Amino acid sequence: xxxxxxxxxxxxxxxxxxxxxxxxxxxxxxxxxxxxxxxxxxxxxxxxxxxxxxxxxxxxxxxxxxxxxxxxxxxxxxxxxxxxxxxxxxxxxxxxxxxxxxxxxxxxxxxxxxxxxxxxxxxxxxxxxxxxxxxxxxxxxxxxxxxxxxxxxxxxxxxxxxxxxxxxxxxxxxxxxxxxxxxxxxxxxxxxxxxx
Amino acid sequence: xxxxxxxxxxxxxxxxxxxxxxxxxxxxxxxxxxxxxxxxxxxxxxxxxxxxxxxxxxxxxxxxxxxxxxxxxxxxxxxxxxxxxxxxxxxxxxxxxxxxxxxxxxxxxxxxxxxxxxxxxxxxxxxxxxxxxxxxxxxxxxxxxxxxxxxxxxxxxxxxxxxxxxxxxxxxxxxxxxxxxxxxxxxxxxxxxxxxxxxxxxxxxxxxxxxxxxxxxxxxxxxxxxxxxxxxxxxxxxxxxxxxxxxxx
Numbered sequence: 001x002x003x004x005x006x007x008x009x010x011x012x013x014x015x016x017x018x019x020x021x022x023x024x025x026x027x028x029x030x031x032x033x034x035x036x037x038x039x040x041x042x043x044x045x046x047x048x049x050x051x052x053x054x055x056x057x058x059x060x061x062x063x064x065x066x067x068x069x070x071x072x073x074x075x076x077x078x079x080x081x082x083x084x085x086x087x088x089x090x091x092x093x094x095x096x097x098x099x100x101x102x103x104x105x106x107x108x109x110x111x112x113x114x115x116x117x118x119x120x121x122x123x124x125x126x127x128x129x130x131x132x133x134x135x136x137x138x139x140x141x142x143x144x145x146x147x148x149x150x151x152x153x154x155x156x157x158x159x160x161x162x163x164x165x166x167x168x169x170x171x172x173x174x175x176x177x178x179x180x181x182x183x184x185x186x187x188x189x190x191x192x193x194x195x196x
Numbered sequence: 197x198x199x200x201x202x203x204x205x206x207x208x209x210x211x212x213x214x215x216x217x218x219x220x221x222x223x224x225x226x227x228x229x230x231x232x233x234x235x236x237x238x239x240x241x242x243x244x245x246x247x248x249x250x251x252x253x254x255x256x257x258x259x260x261x262x263x264x265x266x267x268x269x270x271x272x273x274x275x276x277x278x279x280x281x282x283x284x285x286x287x288x289x290x291x292x293x294x295x296x297x298x299x300x301x302x303x304x305x306x307x308x309x310x311x312x313x314x315x316x317x318x319x320x321x322x323x324x325x326x327x328x329x330x331x332x333x334x335x336x337x338x339x340x341x342x343x344x345x346x347x348x349x350x351x352x353x354x355x356x357x358x359x360x361x362x363x364x365x366x367x368x369x370x371x372x373x374x375x376x377x378x379x380x381x382x383x384x385x386x387x388x389x390x391x392x393x394x395x396x397x398x399x400x401x402x403x404x405x406x407x408x409x410x411x412x413x414x415x416x417x418x419x420x421x422x423x424x425x426x427x428x429x430x431x432x433x434x435x436x437x438x439x440x441x442x443x444x445x
Contacts, residue, residue, distance in 0.1 A: 151287075152250070153287045154287055154288075154289050156249055156250060156271060156287075157283065157286070157287035157289070158289070158297070158300070158301075159248075159270065159271035159272045159275070160247050160248070160271045160272075160274075160275060160280075160281050160283075161275055161297070161298075161300075161301040161357060161361065162272050162275030162276050162301050162302075162304045162305040162308070162361065163272060163297075163300045163301050163304050164272050164304055165270070165272065167300060167304065171292055171296070171297075171300060172289075172292075174291075175289070175290065175291030175292045176291065178291055179291075
């Protein structure tokens with residue numbers, strides 16, 4: 001099942017324990033204008049769990065957002081996938097501190113984590129710290145983080161086709177966040193696109 | 197005859213280096229002009245300056261496009277006015293489908309010209325018409341712009357975009373480079389099918405083979421930032437057999 005949390009608006013759990021073999025998708029979204037710390041610690045205590053965590057942070061102005069995400073595989077045979085994407089513009093500060101912990105004997109675990117940020121201004125800042133702590137040997141794990149800016153070649157290409165610069169930027173941002181955006185309800189998507 | 201494009205004494209530089217050193221060129225309505233020249237002559241700089249690429253600086257001269265000062269217009273304003281550049285190296289835009297890209301382009305242009313935006317149904321019909329005209333397959337429109345395209349597919353996508361936007365003036369910047377004979381034929385057929393008596397074009401190329409298919413009205417040789425010779429197809433033939441060194445610069 002899906003659970004969508006609007007940080008700063010909905011009540012967001014700080015800690016979860018999964019004791020059933022379930023499929024769970026958690027989506028955290030930080031709307032423009034919201035500053036918040038988002039500590040989240042989830043433990044998987046049952047094999048057969050399929051966990052997906054998506055995060056979307058939209059910080060176009062002076063927002064300060066800090067994620068501190070812990071995914072703990074305490075038993076083996078479960079899968080976790082994390083994808084956090086967002087934008088940082090103006091003088092926004094974004095921190096992402098993400099840990100995957102795999103306990104001894106939690107064999108056959110699959111755990112993945114990615115964090116990608118689009119920097120929209122020179123004074124915005126992103127500090128991304130993905131970490132792995134693995135104590136089992138038969139596991140599949142990866143993590144990655146990237147920071148990029150809007151590609152001037154893409155912008156010129158779109159403008160040369162008659163797409164105004166402002167819309168070209170929005171198209172690029174939309175395409176960048178779309179892998180997470182697609183898990184949000186239509187209403188939230190509309191709100192986000194209207195406020196970017 | 198009505199002049200579409202008038203370039204006078206155009207000087208332009210990039211990264212502090214002067215590349216165009218006084219280009220003069222007049223193109224009338226309905227004419228297709230070819231510009232040939234060795235590497236580094238300034239061919240792509242000329243097309244970049246005409247399309248408004250930000251990293252080039254015009255230091256002297258003027259360009260008038262359909263009576264307007266082209267150099268004061270933004271790239272999107274140039275597109276709305278009817279100018280189209282087929283890129284030598286088309287840009288990949290991950291995550292953006294060709295359909296959405298073209299919808300943004302077509303409707304932005306219509307809006308700028310004070311026309312109603314196309315309804316989704318009207319847009320789809322336009323898309324299908326142009327795709328079938330250029331013998332493109334249905335799944336093409338769903339693909340991300342130029343992502344994973346072969347060289348030939350990228351160039352054909354440029355011609356497709358040209359068909360969608362229906363420009364009055366096209367610049368084909370080495371649209372033939374990197375194409376095999378079959379792909380070249382498809383691109384040339386596409387360009388020819390879009391030709392009407394009131395459309396004009398500049399075709400930039402190293403080779404004669406595209407010109408054989410497009411039959412330009414005039415051929416110009418660009419060397420070291422200047423047009424050093426103008427003539428007809430016989431000039432292209434001379435270049436093919438004797439090389440650019442046979443033309444004084």
